[in-house]
Amino acid sequence: MTTITSPTGTRLAKVFNSRQRYVPILATAAVLLLMWIGGSIRYENFADLQVLLNVFKDNAFLLVLAVGMTFVIVSGGIDLSVGSMLALSTMLCAWLITEEGWSPGVVIPLVLVVGAVSGSAMGAIIHFFEVPPFIATLAGMFLARGLCYVISTDSIRISHPFFTETATQMVPLGDYRIDPSVVTSLIVVALAFGVLHYTRFGRNVYAIGGNEQSALLMGLPVAATKVGVYAVSGLCATGAGVLYTFYTGAGYSNTGIGMELDAIAAVVIGGTLLTGGSGFVLGTVLGVLVFGVIQTIIQFQGLLSWWTRIAVGALLLVFIVLQRVIGARKT
Amino acid sequence: MPDPQPILQMKGITKEFPGVTALADVDFRLFPGEVHALMGENGAGKSTLIKVLTGVYQAEAGEAVLAGERVHFSSPLKAQQAGVSTVYQEVNLCPNLSVAENIFIGREPRLFGLINNYPEMRRRARELLARVELDIDVTAPLASYSLAIQQLIAIVRAVDISAKVVILDEPTSSLDTGEVAQLFRVMRRLKEDGVALLFVSHFLEQIYEISDRMTILRNGRLVGEWRTSELSRIELVSRMIGTELSVLEALEEQPKRELAALERQEPFLQAAQVGKTGLVAPFDLAIHRGEVVGLAGLLGSGRTEVARLIFGADRAESGTVTIDGTPLSVKTPRTAIGRNIAFCPENRKTEGLVEDLTVRENIILAMQAARGWLRPVPARRRDELVGKYIEALSIRPANPEALVRNLSGGNQQKVLLARWLITQPKLLILDEPTRGIDVGAKAEIQRLVVSLAEEGMSVLFISAELEEVLRLSHKVGVLRDRRLVAELANDESLTADRIMQTIASGEGGAA
Incomplete structure (x- = not known):
């Protein structure tokens, strides 16, 4: 027997209403599809699968x-350090391998640990010192x-065979070739998807982002989760740095300036x-693809690359307004 | 019948805040399978006792025994683990997660100890909700359901964490009748299952409907414990406020002075066609010396706006305000204060009191402002005045050094009143002075309004409670859709029904 079953529409309810929850991500998918169809009609070869694969390849680190x-944004936070962490990761790889002669098999795990530890440290400062x-x-x-600048102000090339050979290795897929970095990034996506949607840690991230005070009163491990979120972000940032090192074959102190903002833009465009x-x-994957497809269109059109920024800026604005319109909460 | 062995026993609980003893040597016990009501006015110590019990506050003295073991909770989490859960009025769940997740988060059923088993979680959530007669989509986000349902979900979660004691803090204050009935059915079922329920509510009817036993607190002290069936409503109220009820009733019988006699004189304040687009349509209003003018109307009908225009908090676009025969040219709150008008705003926390200052500092604020900062009030005169008003308004605790944030709502309201009374205004504007405060404090404030008017002060009294407006006012201005639609003389013929009809129809009777 039920007395009251009908959902009522409070202002807050609107955002989270089952159907409306998917509006931003559907909008992103629609935009992506439109750009893809538009590009395919306008430019020859745009529809070729290899173009899409290149989008993935050029944006694997992003x-x-x-x-x-x-993870960070769902928990209600923000991480501005990831661009610099990516640069630090490329510098550590290049310096330890080329100048100190360490094996990549040691350096890569070490760099990832550095990312996770610095992320945890920031998370701990955020949580415990408020x-x-x-x-x-x-x-x-x-x-x-x-x-980065302490290590070197100049670019350091990596000539280690592991790097040079892996970077040119391609995984064949029928007539097409997939870059190993694309495979790696997709594995990361799959893992993150599983963790965020199917584990306690992942759900606690959502709970904290929804209402931190409630999460605390419900007895959830708020401290561990918040530290964990920034550890994940740090780990991903240095991981992206390793991919970037493969991509460019060098470490350089000035890489990734402003890249944290690209990442934030991609996440927001992806409906978070x-x-x-x-x-x-998966929304974030769409967000990154939107980013990449805009770049591709601008290349095909022969425009200068900063038009990408203008397009991304405009799109970001549209999406943020969209989030407000469907009733986003006040901070 | 309740088990003779209490599940929870608290003895000699004492809790102090700087300047305030919130609880003094309070005993409390709770039996399994009973609904126990915790009663008391605002400031009696109910919330403090609950917070001590759930580990939010640490008591200075006293001990708690839960299921035969001495316990001391250092955090709400510890209390929860020991089996004491609280469901707050503002539900503490995550609005963005699904109903099922809100019930199980932190203890989800998992596959291989790692991956959340959503089908199992949904099945068990549906089962648990069926026990409280809820058949809802457990995958929908919590925020898509009404507060009443969210509260039931919070109770389901609390009980499923094998709670022995469930505290319901004002759960019914934002529910409608049907929802309250559903909540009570759930509470009765939990009672049958042997859960001890602690229930706090301001509604006496609900207390008598659901509770088996009650504990009454007053001023941080234990008054006693009774079976609900053995204590009449009148006895309950008089024990809560500690005075005989005759005082409350006497107020009703106070003869009202003839309106005609008041209106024969020149009005103290005369507003003519004062209005502002979007706030309130131009209105006329005269307030005489010693007259209480009530403003009635629905929330958002323009009651507060009328007061703000008269006070100058909002600038009128049209019309004039005349005080004592002289028109005011520029109207700001400063000129109004200069002409002895005082305004106690609706929201005492954000618009009036400075919570981190003491009672004395808060009371003296307006008087000091009127004198200018270069002429401090002499300490002796200040203490004398503050003491006088603390006594006159019976502000509790009667300690001028207590921080205002540690006072209950009713006492905070009295501090705000004292602040304005000390400036000896000729017109006192009170916007919802009795909202959210308990019966005793309400009666005291009403009594004060009557006696102030008798001494010749004019009062503009705004309240959502028609009975209160009727009891105090000489005449009642009725607002509807941001327009003063009627001015009704408060004689024998004026009833709450007639005011409501006026609000509904927008047509005034005698103007």
Whole structure:
């Protein structure tokens, strides 16, 4: 017997209403599809699968970065340090392998540990000292960038055979070739999807993003989860740095300046609410693809690359307004 | 019949805040399978006792025994693990997660100890909800359901964490009648299952409907414990407020002075065609010396706006305000205060009191502002005045050094009143002065309004409670859709029904 079953529409309810939850991600998918169809009609060879694969290849590091950022933003935080962490990761790889002669088999895990540990440290500062994430990760951003310059202000090339050979290896797929970095980034996506949607840790991230006070009163491990979220982001940032090192074959202190903002833009375009508590890993994949397809269109059109920024900026604005319109919560 | 062995026993609980003893040597016990009502006015210590019990506050003295073991909770989490769960008025769940997740988060059924088993979680959620007669989509986000359902979901979660004691803190204050009935059915079922329920509510009817036993607190002290069936409503109220009820009733019988006699004089304040687009349509209103003018109307009908225009908090676009025969040219709150008008706003927390200052500092604020900062009030005169008003308004605790944030709602309201009374205004504007405060404090404030008017002060009294407006006012202005639609003389013929009809129809009787 039921007395009351009908959902009522409060202002808050609107955002999370089953159907409306998917509006941002569906909008992103629609935009992506439109751009793809438009590009295919306008440009020869645009519809070729290899073009799409190249989009993935050129943005594999951004995808990994954005996946980490998704965790942070769903939890209601922000991580500004990831661009610098990516640069630090490329510098550590290049320096330890080329100048110190370490084996990549040691360096790569080490770099990933560095990412996870610095992420945890920022998370701990954010949680235990109640420092706003914006400030704590801003400090992390300067620190990581500074460390890059301590290692070297010049670009360091990597000539280790593992790097040069893996970078040219291609995984064949019928008539097409897939870059190993694409495979890696897709594995990261699959793992993140599983963790965020199917584990306690992942669900706690959503709970904290929804209402941190409630999460605490429900007895959830808020501290561990918040630290974990920034650890994931740090890990993804250094992981993206390793991919970037494969991509460019070098380490350089000035890489990834402003890349944290690209990652945030991709996550937001992918339908994750900046206020936390709502978003999907697969939405972030769509967000990165939108980014990549815009780049591709601009290449095909022969425009200068900064038109990408203008297009992304405009799109970001549209999506943020869209989030408000469907009733996003006040922060 | 309740088990003779209490599940929870608290003894000699004492909790102090700077300047305030919130609880003094309070005993409390709770039996399994009973609904126990915790009663008391605002500030009696109910919330403090609950917070001590759930580990939000740590008591200075006293001990708690839960199921035969001495317990001391250092956090709400510890209390929850020991079997004491609280469902707050503002439901503490995550609005963005699904109903099933809200019930199980943190203890989800899992496959291989790692992956959440959603089908199992949904099945068990449906089972648990069926026990409280809810058949809802457990995959829908929590926020898509009404507060009443969210509360039931919170109770389901609390009980499923094998709670022995469930505390329901004002759960019914935002529910409608049907929802309250459903909540009570659930509470009765839990009672049969042997859960001990602690219930706090301001509604006496509900207390008598659901509770088996009650504990009454007053001023942080235990008054006693009774079976609900053995204590009449009148006895309950008089024990809560500690005075005989005759005082409350006497107020009703106070003869009202003739309106005609008041209106024969020149009005103290005369508003003529004062209005502002979007706020309130131009209105006329005269307030005489010693007259209480009530403003009635629905929420958002323009009651507060009328007061704000008169006070100058909002700037009128048209019309004039005349005080004592002289028109005011520029109207700001400052000029109004200069002409002895005082305004106690509706939201005492955000618009009036400085919570981190003491009672004394809050009371003296307006007087000091009127004198200018360069002429401090002499300490002796200040203490004398503050003492006088604390006594006159019976502000509790009667300690001028207590921080205002540690006072209950009713006492905070009295501090705000004292602040304005000390400036000896000729017109006092009170916007919802009795909202959210308990019976005793309400009666005291009403009594104060009557006696102030008798001394010649004019009062503009705004309240959502028609009975209160009727009891105090000499005449009642009725607002509807941001328009003053009627001015009704409060004589024998004026009833709450007639005011409601006026609000509904928008047509005034005698103007």
